[in-house]
Amino acid sequence: MAVPANLPLRAAGLPALLIAGLGLVTLPVSLFAPPGVETFWTEILVRIILVTGFYIFIGNSGVFAFGHVAFACVGGYAAAWLSMNPMFKQIMLTGLPHWVQTLQLSPWAGVAAAAVMAALVALVVGAAIVRLSDIAASIATFAFLVVVNRIYSNWDSVTGGVAPLTNIPQFGSIWPTFLFAALALLTAYLFQRSRWGLMLKASRDDDVAALATGISVYRMRLAAFVLSAAVMGAGGAVYTYFLGILTVDVFYMGLTFLMLVMLVVGGAESLTGVVAGVIAVSTVAQILRLAEQGVQIGGTRLALPLGLQEITLGIFMVLVLVYRSDGITRGRELPLPRFLKANADAR
Amino acid sequence: MRKPHLEVRDLHVSYGQIAALRGVSLHVERGETVCIVGPNGAGKSTLLAAIAGGVAAGQGAVLLGGDPVAGLAPEAIARRGVSLVPEGRQIFSTLTVTENLRLGGFLHSNPGTARWLLNDLMDVFPSLKARASYPAGRLSGGEQQMLAIARAIMTGPELILIDEPSLGLAPKIVDQVYAILAEIKARRGVTLLINEQSSTRILKHADRIYVLRGGQIQLEGRAEELADGEAIKRAYFGFDRESA
C-alpha cells in the first residue's frame, strides 16, 4: 500500500466530502429552519462527534469497547467546571478548588480542556485495559463506565451528584458544533490514514504480521484509545454546551447503547458509516418520537404508546446485527468523485 | 453399482481470504481403510472437519452412501454414522473417563445399546477401565488418544475419521494405537479414513492412499503400488510438478 503519510492534506478527499455534505445541510438549517429542526440537526452533529470517538478506537482496533461514554462524562463535567457561572459553582460545587470556582472560560476553551482531561484519564486507564483482548476488554471497559458513573453520581461536593448542573453557557449558534464535528471527522481520518492507524487496522486481522513490523500493538492501541477518548471528551463538552444543563445519567447506558447502535447500523469499519449511521438512526428515532406525540385527526389524537420508540430502535438493531452486521455501508467508504480521486489515496 | 460409503466432490473451503481446500475429490468404499498423507498445512484437518460438518464448505459436495450431507450440522452428521477423532484428541478434560464415553453414547435411542457398548469398550481398553472415574485430563497422551478413539466408537459409527492419531505420541504407543484400530476394524467392520503426516507406518495399514498438498489431491493409489514410497515422496514434496 502506498501511503502518502507525509502529505495527509492531499489525501483528505473523503473527510472533505463528508464535511462539505454536512455543511450543505447546516447552512440552510442555520438560516431558515424553525428551532425544532435546528435542535434536531445540532443533536446529529453532536452525535457525529461522539460516534466518531467510538469509531476511532473500535473501527481501527476491532476491540469492542463499551465504556467510551465515560470519557464524554469526564469531558462534560470538565466543561461545566470551567464555564459554569462562578456564583453557582461556589454554592453547588463546594469541593472544587478555589481557582476553578472563580474561573469562567469560554466554551471554546472548555471543549479543548475537556479533550485534554479525557485524554489524560484514558492514558491511565487505557494503559491497563488495552492489554486485554476480545471479551475481557469489552467487560473491562463496561466496568469502567460503571465506575465513572458511580463516582460522578456520588461525589456531591464536586459534581453535584445526580442533581442537574445549570447556568452553563451555550454556544448560541449551530456553527461551533458543526466545526467540532468537522474537526472530529478530520482527526479520525488523519489517524486512520497514518502509519499507526494503518498498522493497527492490519493488526486486527493478523497479530503476527503486525508484530513483525516492529511496532507494538499495545502502543498503537493505546494511541487510538487516548485519541478516541479526547474526541469523546470534546463531544461530551459540546453536548453540555448545546444543552446548557448537565446531568450524570445522560452519560450512561442509554447514550452508550444509542451510540453503538449508530456505529453498528452505519458500519463500524468506515467513517462514512459513522455519518450514515448517526443520520439514519437519528431520523428514524425522530419520526418515532413524533409518532409518540401523535397527530390530531378531527377531535381525536392518534399516538403510539410511549416507549415504543426505544423498542423499535432495539428491534431494528437486532435485525441489523443478524442480517447486516457490517452495517448499511458494508464497511466501505463513500466513493470519491473523479476530481478528488486524482490526488486522493482512495481505499 | 454400489455407491461409495463416502464421496467428496470438488470440495472448496476457505477461511476468510485463505483457501484451505481447492477442489478436493475422493471416495472411500465400505470397509476400506484409506489414508490421507500430506505435510503440515496441506488442509488435511480441514478436510476431515468439513466431512464431519465442523467447517462450512464453500463449494462442492459430500455424499454419504449417495446422500448429500454438506451443510448439515455436526450433530446431524454424527447421527448418520460418522465419528471424528480430531487432532490433539480434544477429550473433555474436566469430565471423567466414563463421562467422556457416556457422552458419545447419548445419541443411541436405546440406552441399553450405549451401556452394552461401554462395557464392551472397557474390555478392549483395559487401561481406560482402570481409570474410569479419573478426570480425563489426568490421563497420559497415549491414554487420551485411546479415550478419543473409544469415545468415537461409542457413537456406533460406520465411518470413523481420525486426524493424526500418532501426533505427539512415542512410536511404541503409536503401534498400540494402530493395533487397536486394526482390532476394532476386525470386530466391527467399520470404514476408516485416517490423516497422517508421514506415510511410512500407514503403508502397512491402509488399503489406499491419497496425497494432499496445498489444498489439492496430488496422488492417489493402492498402498501396495506405492509401497516403495518414491511416488509418495515426489507428490508430497512437489518435485513431480517442477521437473515435469
Added chain:
Amino acid sequence: MTQFLQTCLDAASLGSIFALSALGIGLLFGILRLANVAHGEFISTAAYSLIVPFTSVAAASELFIGKWHWAAVIPTVCAIVVVLALATERFVFRPLRSASAPVLMMASFTVSYILQNTVLMVYGSQARGVNLWYGLTQQIQWQGLRIPLIQIVTIAVTAVLMVSLSLFLKYSRFGIEVRAAAEDFRMARYLGVKANRVIGIAFAISGVLAAAVALLYLPQSGTINYAWGSPLALYGFVAVVVGGMGSLPGAVLGGFSIGIAITMLQVYLPPELKPFRDAFAFGLVIVILVVRPNGLFPVKHVMKRV
C-alpha cells in the same frame, strides 16, 4: 460480637443472591461466550410479573400473580422467565450463533434495552411498592440476634438450588452434555450433542435462576422500578469475573466473595467513602481482568477461554 454475627448473616444472604445471579450469567458465558447483559431484565421481568400491568401508579401496587399461593407463584414466575429466556435465544442469539463474543455482548445489550423499555411502557417509570410474602420479612429473636426470616430462607433456598444444580450437572445426561459443551462445544457436537437443545437447557436454567433471584430479593427490597434487576446482574458479572470466567464453582465463590466484600465495605468503610462502594467493586473487576484474568479461583481448564 453480636454485631459481627449479624454482619456475617447479611453477607451470606447477599452473597447467596449474587451467587445465584452469577451462576445464571456464568452458565451462558461458559457455553456460548455470551456475556448476557440482559440477565438483569430477566430478573426485573420476574418481579414485574407479580403485579398488575397497565395500571397507574399506586404506592403499594396491586398484586397479580403475587396474590396467589406461593406454591403457584414460584412455578408460574419461573415459567414466565424461562419462556422469555428461550424466546431471546430463539430470535436473537441463535441467528448469531457464529458471531464473535463482543457482538454477542452487543446483542444482549440490545435485548436488555428492548426489555427494559417494554417494562417502562407496560408498567411506567415510577417505582412500585410490592408486598410479596409479608410474613417473611419478620424477624426471629435468637441469642440476642434479630434475624429476618427472609435471610434464612434465602440462604436455604440458595443451598438447595446449588446442590440440585450440581447434582443435575454431575449425573444427568443433560448435565454431562452441558458440561462437555461448556468445555468444547464443537467437539460435543461432533459426538452428536444437539447444540440447540443444550443451549436451550442452559437458557432455561439461567431463567429459573433469574426468577429465584427476583423472588428471594423482592421481599427484602420491597419496591421495584424498571431497572431493578440491572444492579443484581451487574454484581453477578463482577462475581463471574472474580471467579474466573466460565467456571461455575468460580461463579458461586465469586458471588459469595462479592456479597461479603459489599457488606463489609458497607459496615466498615468510612462514611464519606460509602457512596463509592460500587465504584470500588467495579474497579476491582478491571484490576482482576488485568492482573488475574483467570479469576481469583482459577480452574485449570478455563485458562484458555479468555
